[in-house]
Amino acid sequence: MVCKNFEQNYKQEMRAVQDSMDVLSGKWKISILSSICFYNKRRFSDILADIDGISNKMLSKELKELEVNKLVKRTVLDTQPVTVQYELTKHGLSLKTIIKELTDWGIRHRKEIIGK
Amino acid sequence: MVCKNFEQNYKQEMRAVQDSMDVLSGKWKISILSSICFYNKRRFSDILADIDGISNKMLSKELKELEVNKLVKRTVLDTQPVTVQYELTKHGLSLKTIIKELTDWGIRHRKEIIGK
DNA sequence: CAGGATCCTATACGATACTG
DNA sequence: CAGTATCGTATAGGATCCTG
Numbered sequence: 607m608v609c610k611n612f613e614q615n616y617k618q619e620m621r622a623v624q625d626s627m628d629v630l631s632g633k634w635k636i637s638i639l640s641s642i643c644f645y646n647k648r649r650f651s652d653i654l655a656d657i658d659g660i661s662n663k664m665l666s667k668e669l670k671e672l673e674v675n676k677l678v679k680r681t682v683l684d685t686q687p688v689t690v691q692y693e694l695t696k697h698g699l700s701l702k703t704i705i706k707e708l709t710d711w712g713i714r715h716r717k718e719i720i721g722k
Numbered sequence: 723m724v725c726k727n728f729e730q731n732y733k734q735e736m737r738a739v740q741d742s743m744d745v746l747s748g749k750w751k752i753s754i755l756s757s758i759c760f761y762n763k764r765r766f767s768d769i770l771a772d773i774d775g776i777s778n779k780m781l782s783k784e785l786k787e788l789e790v791n792k793l794v795k796r797t798v799l800d801t802q803p804v805t806v807q808y809e810l811t812k813h814g815l816s817l818k819t820i821i822k823e824l825t826d827w828g829i830r831h832r833k834e835i836i837g838k
Numbered sequence: 839c840a841g842g843a844t845c846c847t848a849t850a851c852g853a854t855a856c857t858g
Numbered sequence: 859c860a861g862t863a864t865c866g867t868a869t870a871g872g873a874t875c876c877t878g
Binding site: 839841842843846847848852853855857 | 867
Binding site: 765766767770778779781782798801802803804805806 | 863
């Protein structure tokens, strides 16, 4: 039998995990974070080139969401024409472990499903 | 300057992380996994009750996908009427760390955005 | 270069009713 | 109980073109 506090905790954990997924799910978010993280600072057009198949519309939209969620910082550089640089915030960097583990798990998963 | 092998690796990591997200993203997957994981074994109707807002259609659909991806195991119990039990496979259990970290990060994220 | 606007399709998801 | 079927809406995402 499971006690009340236990169940209470469990509900909170469910909510927390949902919160994370709300921010991270979607087809491109993690790839975008990976790209920026890998290069430390990265311009719009570079990210666009890094990620196979993404459209400028989606990149723009996702970057905005990531910015709202304080995961990336956007800096307009004073160049001609204008370039925009993205980098991870401290909060964004705190995702590094998770991204790493998702990477490892993804490799294992591919083996599990296709390989063997 | 970033060398070729480095970039090669990076592309593979991007693919791996995408593979993971393909399996885990969606509104309900992680909640379902959490529910089953928390109770070890869990019946369809119990999971349905655990997760606030999910419809039986979605639960059924998501469980099928999780089964195809070898994350959960489905067992029909010989009762009257029939009950069906779900549990995590070994592969499914290997997500435990990630789920834990997503939970912790979700809590921190909520503080970052709303709280302080 | 960095995006916004527009148009379009596919899928995700919800609600409800039904069945073995 | 554990789904399936059906119908409907909303959102995600793609393609293309446009602008400061």
